[in-house]
Amino acid sequence: MTRVIFIDQLDVASAALGTGQVVALPTETVYGLAARAEDETAVRAIFALKRRPMDNPLIVHAAHTEMAFGLADAVPDFARELARTFWPGPLSLVVDSAVDWPWVQAGHTTLALRVPSPRWLRGLIADVGPLAAPSANRSGRPSPTTAAHVLSDLDGEVPLVVDGGPCQEGLESTVVDCTGPAPRVLRPGPITAEQIAGVLGEVGNIAEETGVGHGVSPGTRHRHYQPQARVRVVDDLAALTPEPATLYIGPAEAAFPHGMPPESQRTWGSVQDLAARLYAWFREADALGMRAVVIQAVPPTGLGAAVMNRLDKAAEG
Numbered sequence: 001m002t003r004v005i006f007i008d009q010l011d012v013a014s015a016a017l018g019t020g021q022v023v024a025l026p027t028e029t030v031y032g033l034a035a036r037a038e039d040e041t042a043v044r045a046i047f048a049l050k051r052r053p054m055d056n057p058l059i060v061h062a063a064h065t066e067m068a069f070g071l072a073d074a075v076p077d078f079a080r081e082l083a084r085t086f087w088p089g090p091l092s093l094v095v096d097s098a099v100d101w102p103w104v105q106a107g108h109t110t111l112a113l114r115v116p117s118p119r120w121l122r123g124l125i126a127d128v129g130p131l132a133a134p135s136a137n138r139s140g141r142p143s144p145t146t147a148a149h150v151l152s153d154l155d156g157e158v159p160l161v162v163d164g165g166p167c168q169e170g171l172e173s174t175v176v177d178c179t180g181p182a183p184r185v186l187r188p189g190p191i192t193a194e195q196i197a198g199v200l201g202e203v204g205n206i207a208e209e210t211g212v213g214h215g216v217s218p219g220t221r222h223r224h225y226q227p228q229a230r231v232r233v234v235d236d237l238a239a240l241t242p243e244p245a246t247l248y249i250g251p252a253e254a255a256f257p258h259g260m261p262p263e264s265q266r267t268w269g270s271v272q273d274l275a276a277r278l279y280a281w282f283r284e285a286d287a288l289g290m291r292a293v294v295i296q297a298v299p300p301t302g303l304g305a306a307v308m309n310r311l312d313k314a315a316e317g
């Protein structure tokens with residue numbers, strides 16, 4: 001049985017985590033499947049629940065920068081600068097680890113760290129200690145952005161879900177490797193390459209050149225973000241002939257093929273709006289029994305880089 005609670009019942013979540021249970025909870029990006037990072041048995045239960053490949057390390061969530069970097073071996077100045085600017089927020093920093101948690105690190109000597117935005121979540125972490133948490137989807141599925149999405153993948157398997165409403169960002173955090181001489185973006189996300197370059201100047205520009213799409217994060221090798229429906233990314237929706245059992249997603253009504261029924265259309269108002277709603281639309285397409293999702297591409301700059309990264313992966317094989 002899965003119990004659903006709200007963020008006014010955090011003592012329940014705190015007790016569950018303290019006794020080694022896995023708890024699904026919202027962050028500003030997507031819902032995570034959390035356990036105390038120190039608790040080997042509990043963290044291994046996350047991998048089993050998700051059916052996550054064992055070679056894919058987890059992000060550790062801390063209450064504040066001091067807690068985060070307390071787990072790191074040597075933190076370069078540029079990583080401290082990124083933390084100062086973007087934490088709490090949707091940015092994960094990969095650093096050399098001071099702890100030996102093979103169940104979290106999955107064979108790596110590094111650790112991915114982030115301080116999430118929601119104040120209540122930081123309070124919970126201050127109470128129970130650092131939390132290891134991947135996205136709360138079954139491996140390969142789109143990340144959940146509501147409690148209902150978590151239940152559709154894990155109902156009856158995860159003991160507790162904290163329902164904090166829909167996630168604000170809707171896409172997973174930006175992952176930046178800070179173990180080299182300059183930052184490298186391993187996974188584009190809500191904190192953009194342009195924002196990073198803006199803060200770090202010269203050093204940040206190196207991140208842009210070698211960054212987006214070229215990094216190798218262990219998780220990027222695996223199948224990802226895919227609904228059951230086949231995803232196709234096109235430059236111009238309006239040029240298509242409408243097909244049955246297909247959900248068309250674009251920037252404005254004018255962008256859709258002529259004669260398409262309104263129930264087959266979903267529109268976004270901005271790239272940020274698209275990011276926040278994308279995974280919900282993927283899941284809705286499956287719930288409606290759609291065979292395909294056809295979505296119009298966005299320019300791959302700013303947050304658009306993260307959106308296109310997820311769309312490209314969703315459209316793979």
Ligand code: TXA
Nearest residue numbers: 029031032057058110111112134135172173217218219
């Ligand atoms: O927004 C997010 O990051 C969400 C919320 C719950 O915080 N979490 C999330 O976790 O998306 P997950 O496990 O679904 O994705 C984590 C990504 C994976 O691609 C993983 O390979 C990478 O971060 N990662 C974790 N630890 C790493 C490390 N030590 N070195 C390189 N990449 C790492």
Ligand code: MG
Nearest residue numbers: 134135143172
């Ligand atoms: Mg994930």
